[in-house]
Amino acid sequence: MTTYYYVLASQRFLLEEEPLEEVLRERTRKYQEEEQEIDFWLVKQPAFLEAREMADVKAKCPQPAxxxxxxxxxxxxxxxxxxxxxxxxEFPAPSDTIPDPLASLAAVS
Structure with a gap:
């Protein structure tokens, strides 16, 4: 089992109000320069929030997250x-309640 760490906010805040694209692009470039494997992912409507142990976290975060x-x-x-x-x-995964740490509930278009 692996421990996954997260930063969580409303989609509007992360994707529209913050310069997140620039931050992630800079980090990706740094990883490439250092020949380091990418170890972060942006997930809209993360499924891990549906786990019963994440109920308090989900309740405090504006949706969609x-x-x-x-x-x-x-x-x-x-x-x-x-x-x-x-x-x-943070959360451990895969587990019975979080089988896929990177799963999304967002509809694919």
Whole structure:
């Protein structure tokens, strides 16, 4: 089982009010320069929020939500400092309640 760390906020906040695209592009470039594997993902309407143990987290976050999920806790801490008005946390996966840590409930168009 792997521990996944996340930054969570409303989709509107993360995708429209914050310069998230620029932040993720810079981080991707840094990883490529260092020949490091990408260990973060942007997930709209993350399914992990449906797990019973995440009920309090989901209740506090405006919906629809979006999350940046990573296996790198330092990256999530850095994002929290950069974005400020976001929730952070962690969860183990895969598990009975979170079989796919990167699953989304967003409809594919």
């Amino acid at each position: 979006a999350a940046i999920i990573s296996t790198n806790s330092s990256f999530i801490t850095w994002l929290k400092l950069r974005l400020e008005y976001v929730a952070t946390g």
